[in-house]
Amino acid sequence: MSEKTIERPTTDEAAIAKEIEAEEKAAARQASLLRDGWADLRKRPMFIVTSLIILVLLALAIAPSLFTARSPFSDGFCQLQNSMTGPSSGHLFGYDVQGCDIYTRTVYGTRNSIVVGVVTTTATTLIGGLVGMLAGLIGGWADALLSRITEVFAGLPLIIGGLLIMSIWGGGDVWSVSFIMAILGWPQVYRIMRGEVIANKYNDYVTAARALGAGSWRIAFRHILPNTLAPVIVITTMNLGVYISAEAALSYLGIGIQYPNISWGVMISDAQDRFLTSPHALMFPAGALSITVLAFIMLGDVVRDAFDPKMR
Amino acid sequence: MRGAKSAKWVAIAAVVALGATACGGGGDDSSSGGGKGNGVVSVEIGEPQNSLVPTNTYETEGGQVINALFTGLTKLDADNKVVNAMAESIESKDNKVWTIKLKSGYTFHNGEKVTAQSFADAWNYGANQTNAQQTNPLFSHIAGYADLNPGEGKKPTTDKMSGLKVVDDSTLQVTLSGAFSAFPSQLSFTAFVPLPTAFFKDPKAFGEAPIGNGPFKMSGTFKHNESISVVKYDKSPEASKIEVKGVNFKVYSNLDTAYKDLVAGNLDTLLTIPNSGLPTYHKDLPGHYMDTADSGVGYIGFPIKYNKAFQNADLRKAISMSIDRATISSKIFLGARTPADDYISPIIDGYRKGACGEACTYNPSAAKELYTKSGGLPGNTLEIGYNADGDHKAWIEAVANQIQQSLGIKVTAKPFEQFQTILNDLDAKKYQGAFRMAWSMDYPDMENYLRPIFSKEAIANGSNYSGYTNEDFEKFLVQGDQAPTHEEAIKKYQAADDVLLKDMPYIPVYFYTLNTGFSDKIKSLKIAGHQILWDTVKLS
Numbered sequence: 081m082s083e084k085t086i087e088r089p090t091t092d093e094a095a096i097a098k099e100i101e102a103e104e105k106a107a108a109r110q111a112s113l114l115r116d117g118w119a120d121l122r123k124r125p126m127f128i129v130t131s132l133i134i135l136v137l138l139a140l141a142i143a144p145s146l147f148t149a150r151s152p153f154s155d156g157f158c159q160l161q162n163s164m165t166g167p168s169s170g171h172l173f174g175y176d177v178q179g180c181d182i183y184t185r186t187v188y189g190t191r192n193s194i195v196v197g198v199v200t201t202t203a204t205t206l207i208g209g210l211v212g213m214l215a216g217l218i219g220g221w222a223d224a225l226l227s228r229i230t231e232v233f234a235g236l237p238l239i240i241g242g243l244l245i246m247s248i249w250g251g252g253d254v255w256s257v258s259f260i261m262a263i264l265g266w267p268q269v270y271r272i273m274r275g276e277v278i279a280n281k282y283n284d285y286v287t288a289a290r291a292l293g294a295g296s297w298r299i300a301f302r303h304i305l306p307n308t309l310a311p312v313i314v315i316t317t318m319n320l321g322v323y324i325s326a327e328a329a330l331s332y333l334g335i336g337i338q339y340p341n342i343s344w345g346v347m348i349s350d351a352q353d354r355f356l357t358s359p360h361a362l363m364f365p366a367g368a369l370s371i372t373v374l375a376f377i378m379l380g381d382v383v384r385d386a387f388d389p390k391m392r
Numbered sequence: 393m394r395g396a397k398s399a400k401w402v403a404i405a406a407v408v409a410l411g412a413t414a415c416g417g418g419g420d421d422s423s424s425g426g427g428k429g430n431g432v433v434s435v436e437i438g439e440p441q442n443s444l445v446p447t448n449t450y451e452t453e454g455g456q457v458i459n460a461l462f463t464g465l466t467k468l469d470a471d472n473k474v475v476n477a478m479a480e481s482i483e484s485k486d487n488k489v490w491t492i493k494l495k496s497g498y499t500f501h502n503g504e505k506v507t508a509q510s511f512a513d514a515w516n517y518g519a520n521q522t523n524a525q526q527t528n529p530l531f532s533h534i535a536g537y538a539d540l541n542p543g544e545g546k547k548p549t550t551d552k553m554s555g556l557k558v559v560d561d562s563t564l565q566v567t568l569s570g571a572f573s574a575f576p577s578q579l580s581f582t583a584f585v586p587l588p589t590a591f592f593k594d595p596k597a598f599g600e601a602p603i604g605n606g607p608f609k610m611s612g613t614f615k616h617n618e619s620i621s622v623v624k625y626d627k628s629p630e631a632s633k634i635e636v637k638g639v640n641f642k643v644y645s646n647l648d649t650a651y652k653d654l655v656a657g658n659l660d661t662l663l664t665i666p667n668s669g670l671p672t673y674h675k676d677l678p679g680h681y682m683d684t685a686d687s688g689v690g691y692i693g694f695p696i697k698y699n700k701a702f703q704n705a706d707l708r709k710a711i712s713m714s715i716d717r718a719t720i721s722s723k724i725f726l727g728a729r730t731p732a733d734d735y736i737s738p739i740i741d742g743y744r745k746g747a748c749g750e751a752c753t754y755n756p757s758a759a760k761e762l763y764t765k766s767g768g769l770p771g772n773t774l775e776i777g778y779n780a781d782g783d784h785k786a787w788i789e790a791v792a793n794q795i796q797q798s799l800g801i802k803v804t805a806k807p808f809e810q811f812q813t814i815l816n817d818l819d820a821k822k823y824q825g826a827f828r829m830a831w832s833m834d835y836p837d838m839e840n841y842l843r844p845i846f847s848k849e850a851i852a853n854g855s856n857y858s859g860y861t862n863e864d865f866e867k868f869l870v871q872g873d874q875a876p877t878h879e880e881a882i883k884k885y886q887a888a889d890d891v892l893l894k895d896m897p898y899i900p901v902y903f904y905t906l907n908t909g910f911s912d913k914i915k916s917l918k919i920a921g922h923q924i925l926w927d928t929v930k931l932s
Binding site for chain 1: 789796809
């Protein structure tokens with residue numbers, strides 16, 4: 081925290097130029113916190129490994145057709161006669177109950193998982209971040225009101241809330257699933273953001289900036305926001321993995337992504353009946369899910385190690 | 393209230409899919425685990441649709457409990473043949489006026505004697521539209537039924553059917569509105585059991601703790617979503633033939649959970665092993681399983697009446713011919729279903745093997761040709777609705793895939809939370825797509841596979857969810873009812889069946905096989921009409 085205590089408010093009216101300089105320096109130091117983190121991050125082997133995995137996953141999500149010659153949406157892709165046939169050359173992962181090639185379906189399922197993860201995380205960060213910042217900055221009655229509203233959403237656990245909402249409204253595609261998870265997920269980011277803003281807004285440099293006549297917007301975005309970003313980035317990266325697995329869980333329960341859309345959760349759910357006789361149909365989508373979730377959570381872990389000043 | 397339609401579902405607990413674990417499995421007091429010697433067996437059921445009033449129970453789950461608590465006039469034996477139960481004799485010269493003599497010695501569980509009046513009162517109650525009983529249409533053969541059902545908004549002028557005459561305590565004379573050869577067979581259904589006077593004083597309380605005349609009586613009340621316990625009623629004339637001392641019907645919302653409980657020894661009987669158990673049940677339950685042909689038929693139905701797109705019979709046939717029933721039976725159901733080739737179940741007298749002919753035979757190219765000729769579906773898309781709480785996802789998706797490939801159109805499967813949701817949407821004419829449907833018999837007669845599902849009267853008053861009507865079909869049904877002998881009746885009903893096969897209002901897809909599992913506690917048992925025959929249950 082040394083960078084925060086260096087600054088001292090001054091009453092010397094003649095030294096305004098100096099003040100401004102100090103202010104800009106502080107901002108530069110905040111930015112360099114991110115830069116320091118990045119420098120630290122690049123050196124970590126775990127970061128390189130997880131990044132590579134995530135790059136491959138992104139490639140799978142963007143262009144699945146590069147990785148498999150078949151299309152799961154083409155006519156004749158599923159042939160019931162092949163139902164539950166094990167792995168063979170040409171069909172490395174074998175076939176599922178409906179006689180569809182599991183490798184192709186796993187590859188095509190990547191996109192939905194990643195999209196749900198990214199969309200949900202972006203939405204929760206934006207909503208939670210914005211509302212959290214407002215609550216923290218304004219304080220008083222606005223904070224109380226927003227916090228109570230947040231608690232309404234936070235009171236519903238993700239899976240139960242998802243079950244409830246989707247069994248009423250129905251879902252079925254990537255967007256409805258992301259929408260519902262975002263609605264139920266933003267309070268977490270809200271709390272972190274609000275906490276960070278409150279912790280920062282009484283710091284000396286904020287008082288200083290205010291004393292110098294900086295506007296509320298300037299203080300919020302130039303002084304407070306950069307200091308709150310690190311924890312939000314950490315939680316966001318970890319949440320990517322969490323939301324991907326939550327999507328799989330909702331789809332597994334039959335209320336997330338639905339046929340004919342492909343989802344690993346649905347594949348796992350469909351395969352569980354025959355697990356004892358044909359484990360391959362469950363193992364491959366479950367493996368893909370584990371690797372993806374693990375990659376994002378480990379990335380979140382190294383990012384936290386690199387960015388959190390307390391960890392240094 | 394008319395239009396309160398009967399919903400029959402085969403072997404499926406109509407319970408919310410979400411509550412996968414919220415069931416009474418696990419540590420149950422009376423029957424699980426250590427109680428091997430107490431002669432009480434536990435049986436899986438789904439939550440009954442209504443409280444336990446016999447005339448308001450038109451589904452298999454509550455039906456199992458009613459069957460244990462009540463004894464009707466006739467019953468099914470292990471070969472699905474109708475035999476007398478509480479009836480000493482049932483005779484008629486013209487299939488129209490039936491004289492029923494009762495056996496003596498039967499009492500209700502509260503001590504009241506069962507008389508001819510107990511039957512007449514029960515049937516009058518069931519047939520009266522003001523009581524809105526689910527099984528109301530089953531009484532429609534009895535003369536005077538129309539007086540009790542003047543139609544919606546009107547009040548019946550009487551509360552007794554003129555066709556029911558109590559001659560003396562042990563003789564009931566029933567006059568039907570027309571000849572109906574299958575009447576004794578129909579009497580085996582649980583809706584035709586007698587009711588004690590206590591019922592009419594408080595039907596609501598009765599539904600929670602029914603007082604029957606059967607070999608078992610209630611122990612406590614109906615614990616909703618949990619269990620129903622019954623113990624042997626020693627004063628029943630049938631009691632001596634029954635080895636079991638009591639039955640605990642455990643309510644499960646998920647058959648997979650029930651199967652796991654069965655394998656773990658926490659459940660004694662599971663009538664229908666779910667799909668998840670089919671690959672392994674021979675190994676999981678060595679010597680403790682039984683495969684019997686069941687009365688059920690699975691269909692794909694169409695809302696013909698209000699969706700014009702489905703009104704062309706050739707289109708429905710084309711869809712039928714694009715389904716590979718044999719592969720679905722072997723790959724999805726692992727042999728627990730057989731391909732359907734008639735509207736009538738193979739266990740019924742009058743079933744004809746291959747009656748459906750090429751319309752039920754997989755032939756993608758002919759199907760495509762017929763589809764094109766019929767004009768096809770708007771937008772070349774088809775939606776098939778199914779209830780997600782049963783084991784239907786896999787086969788409906790397989791059917792969807794096959795139709796899509798055979799006809800080159802886009803087919804999607806739409807899950808509904810419960811079967812009742814589909815039925816309600818069909819009633820409200822809200823749902824436009826095709827839908828999964830199934831039927832299991834109420835009584836073992838061809839007529840039961842025809843009239844309640846496809847007749848005109850069943851639209852308002854039964855399970856005709858497609859809204860199909862055909863004058864020829866109605867005509868043959870009536871001729872079958874009036875036929876002087878069983879053989880001639882079958883010929884006429886087969887003619888009605890032929891009309892259906894030509895029009896194909898529903899597509900018959902498979903016949904059910906019942907794969908039943910039981911625990912070490914039970915040595916053997918027999919099943920008929922989707923019910924355990926309690927006098928055949930031998931304990932080990």
